[in-house]
Every structure is written in structure tokens, then in C-alpha cells.
Amino acid sequence: MKGVLRAVVARIAGRMAGPTIQPPLPVVAVGSLSVGGTGKTPTVIAIAQRLSEQGRAVHVVTHGDGPPLHIDERRHGAGEVGDEPLLIAAFVPTWSAADPFAGMQAAKAAGAEVVVLDGGVPGGAVATPLRVLVEDAVKGFGNGRAAPLGPLKLPLRRGLAQADLLVTIGPKGAQTRFAEGFTGAIPHVTGRLVPLETGMDWRGMRVYAFAGIGVPERFFATLHDLGAKMLRKHALTDHQDMTPALMTRMEREAWALQAQMVTTEKDAVRLPREMRAKVLVLPVRMELDDWAPVDAQFLKLFSGS
Numbered sequence: 001m002k003g004v005l006r007a008v009v010a011r012i013a014g015r016m017a018g019p020t021i022q023p024p025l026p027v028v029a030v031g032s033l034s035v036g037g038t039g040k041t042p043t044v045i046a047i048a049q050r051l052s053e054q055g056r057a058v059h060v061v062t063h064g065d066g067p068p069l070h071i072d073e074r075r076h077g078a079g080e081v082g083d084e085p086l087l088i089a090a091f092v093p094t095w096s097a098a099d100p101f102a103g104m105q106a107a108k109a110a111g112a113e114v115v116v117l118d119g120g121v122p123g124g125a126v127a128t129p130l131r132v133l134v135e136d137a138v139k140g141f142g143n144g145r146a147a148p149l150g151p152l153k154l155p156l157r158r159g160l161a162q163a164d165l166l167v168t169i170g171p172k173g174a175q176t177r178f179a180e181g182f183t184g185a186i187p188h189v190t191g192r193l194v195p196l197e198t199g200m201d202w203r204g205m206r207v208y209a210f211a212g213i214g215v216p217e218r219f220f221a222t223l224h225d226l227g228a229k230m231l232r233k234h235a236l237t238d239h240q241d242m243t244p245a246l247m248t249r250m251e252r253e254a255w256a257l258q259a260q261m262v263t264t265e266k267d268a269v270r271l272p273r274e275m276r277a278k279v280l281v282l283p284v285r286m287e288l289d290d291w292a293p294v295d296a297q298f299l300k301l302f303s304g305s
Contacts, residue, residue: 020127021101021125021126021127022126022127023101023104023115023126023127023128023129024101024104024105024108025104025107025108025112025113025114025115026113026114026115026129026130026301026302027104027114027115027116027117027120027126027128027129027130028047028051028114028115028116028117028128028130028132028298028301029117029119029120029121029124029128029130029131029132030043030044030047030116030117030118030119030120030121030132030134031118031119031120031121031122031124031131031132031133031134032133032134032135032153033122033133033135033141033152033153033154033156033159033160033163034135034136034139034141034142034151034152034153035147035151035152035153036136036139036151036214036215036238037136037213037214037215037218037238038134038135038136038139038169038214039134039136039169039191039193039286040118040134041084041087041088041118041266042169042193042284042285042286043132043134043167043169043191043286044060044088044116044118045087045088045091045092045285045286046191046285046286046287046288047116047132047294048060048088048091048092048116049091049092050291050294050295050298051114051116051298052092054295054298056113056114057111057112057113057114058092058093058112058113058114058115058116059092059093059094059095059107059110059112059114059115059116060085060088060089060092060093060094060095060115060116060117060118061094061095061096061097061100061103061104061107061115061116061117061118062082062084062085062088062094062095062096062097062103062118062119063096063097063098063100063118063119064081064082064085064095064096064097064098064103065096065098066097066098067097067098067099067102068095068096068097068099068102068103068105068106068107069081069095069096069097070093070094070095070106070110071085071086071088071089071094071095071096072089073086073089073090073269076089078269078270079270081096082096082239083239083266083267083269083270084118084266085118086269087265087266087269088118092116093107093110093112095107099125100117100119100120100124100125100126101125101126103115104117104126114301114302121133121162121163122153122154122158122159122162122163123153123154123162129301130164130165130297130298130300130301131162131163131164131165132163132164132165132166132167132294133159133160133163133165133166133167134167134168134169135166135167135168135169136168136169136170136215137168137169137170137171137174137175137177137178137190138170138171138174139151140177140178140181141156144156144157160184160185160186163186164186164187164297165186165187165188165189165293165294165297166182166184166186166187166188166189167188167189167190167191167288168188168189168190168191169190169191169192169193169286170190170192171192175190187293187297189288189289189290189291189293189294190288190289190290191286191287191288191289192286192287192289193218193222193284193285193286193287194284194285194286194287195222195226195282195283195284196283196284196285198283200280202223202226202227202228202282203226203227203228204227204228204229205227205228205229205260206229206231206257206258206259206260207223207228207229207230207231207232207259207260207261207262207280208231208232208234208250208253208254208257208259208260208261208262209223209228209230209232209233209234209262209263210233210234210235210236210250210261210262210263210267211234211235211236211263211264211267212235212236212237212238212239212240212242212266212267212270213238213264213266213267214238216233216235216236217235219264219282220233220235222282222284223262223282226282228262231257231259232253232254232257232259234250236267239270241270242267242270242271242272242275244272247271247272247275251275251278260280261278261279261280262279262280262281262282263279263280263281263282264281264282264284265281265282265283265284268281
């Protein structure tokens with residue numbers, strides 16, 4: 001209860017005077033200025049894996065509803081901890097906590113040398129030394145205004161001032177258009193979501209695709225580019241519950257079309273156990289075109305720790 005209260009007080013204080021709580025270890029905060037899906041979760045995983053490859057003991061801290069909880073993807077369910085934290089936990093030790101500082105302390109006590117904070121930028125109660133914004137190159141920043149007048153959480157100039165690095169995710173054409181209009185002073189690196197090679201031949205496969213992510217069209221486009229025959233594209237709301245009624249209806253529709261049900265990794269963790277063997281998963285990974293600017297930021301992070 002004290003941790004939750006401290007998080008609320010710190011959040012209010014942070015809005016008024018900026019973050020004042022110093023983290024107990026090096027932290028990379030990863031967030032988005034835009035409202036909606038940007039590719040943040042794959043980027044959190046990619047950054048954590050990059051740090052691990054460099055020999056760092058890395059943990060991820062995500063927002064939760066109570067005291068720090070070490071997420072076990074084999075024991076916890078999406079209904080308990082959320083689909084994104086559960087997905088991240090399959091790759092790197094992951095904690096959920098209402099108080100991010102308490103989550104960082106728990107991670108440090110468990111052996112973490114560095115934390116990737118899922119969120120915490122823009123804004124945040126803890127003063128994170130490295131702040132990464134992740135944005136969709138196709139959508140960009142819209143009109144640069146904050147909601148309800150625009151698609152952003154903060155006005156563009158103010159949001160960029162709270163970041164040290166910008167990662168945009170999208171196809172080459174969209175990246176070129178974004179770069180031509182971007183006038184920010186922070187380093188900008190480009191990346192893309194790439195299907196993981198699993199040996200699955202998607203060419204000509206009759207598929208019933210469904211996705212409850214921020215931008216379902218991105219998933220559908222990836223399947224199409226792999227050569228799948230898209231008989232049905234079912235866009236769900238982000239984080240939508242996979243209720244028995246919904247799954248029964250989609251299974252019947254797929255059966256009638258003689259199509260294979262396919263979904264994303266994030267949606268797969270919300271599938272009822274009895275449906276998991278019936279649905280194929282298309283995994284993707286975030287790949288940066290150039291890690292050098294990110295690695296340079298890592299060097300600064302650890303040289304000051």
C-alpha cells in the first residue's frame with residue numbers, strides 16, 4: 001500500500017516539477033509519445049536482448065497494480081499480469097509494479113545490473129538516465145498536438161525534450177517521409193518488424209488472421225507479404241479478451257472458410273488453453289538498421305553509473 005501511495009504522490013509531483021526520484025541502478029526507459037500501437041513492446045525486448053548480448057544482467061520493469069511481482073510466463077496468465085508483460089517475460093526477467101522505483105529495487109535485489117523500464121517516458125516519476133521514444137513511421141506525430149486536439153500524450157516539442165533517442169518503426173518509404181519532416185535535435189534511428197524464421201511456409205496458406213494489437217493492419221500486411229492467402233482479416237480491439245464466445249465464433253468462421261487461424265505473439269498469450277494448439281502464431285522481431293547510436297547511448301549510461 002505504501003508503494004502504491006508513493007507512486008501516486010511521485011506521479012503528481014513529477015507532473016508539477018519533473019522527476020525527482022533517482023533510480024537505484026542504470027535504467028533505459030522506453031515509451032511512446034503517440035497514443036496507440038507503435039511497436040514499443042518489440043523494442044523493449046530488442047533493447048533488453050541487446051544489453052544481454054553485451055554481457056549485462058538486464059531485467060524489465062513494467063507497470064502493475066500492486067507490489068513488485070516477478071512474472072513467470074509458465075505460471076501467470078495474461079488476465080493476471082497483462083499480455084505485454086507476459087510476452088516480455090518469455091525473453092527476459094520481468095517485473096510488474098505499481099511503483100516503478102520499487103520494481104527497480106526488486107530487480108536489483110534479484111541480480112539486475114540494468115533495468116529496461118517499459119514506460120516512464122514521456123513523464124514518469126523516476127528520473128531515468130536514458131529515455132527512448134518509439135514511434136510508428138507511417139503515422140508519425142500527426143499534427144504535433146496533444147489529445148484531444150491531436151494524437152500525442154504531450155505537445156511534440158515538449159515530448160521530444162524529455163527523450164534522448166527516437167526510434168521509428170516502419171517500411172523504408174515511410175521512414176524516408178518521416179525523416180524528411182523530422183526536425184528534432186535528438187538522435188533518430190530506424191527499425192522494422194521482421195518475421196522470425198520458423199521454417200513455416202506461409203506461401204499460399206489459406207488463413208483466417210485475427211489480431212488485437214494497436215495496429216492490426218501491420219500484422220495483416222506482414223502475412224500478406226509472406227504470401228499467405230488472406231481469406232479473413234479480423235481486427236480486434238487492443239488487449240481484447242479472448243472469450244469462449246468470441247473464439248467459438250472465429251473458429252466456426254475459419255472452419256467454414258477452410259482456413260488456418262493465425263494471430264500475433266501478443267494475442268497468443270491471451271488464448272484459452274484449449275485453443276492454443278489450433279492457432280498458428282506469426283512471431284516478429286524488431287531489427288534496427290543501425291545499432292551504433294543506441295550503443296553509444298549505452299556507453300554513456302554505464303560510464304555515469
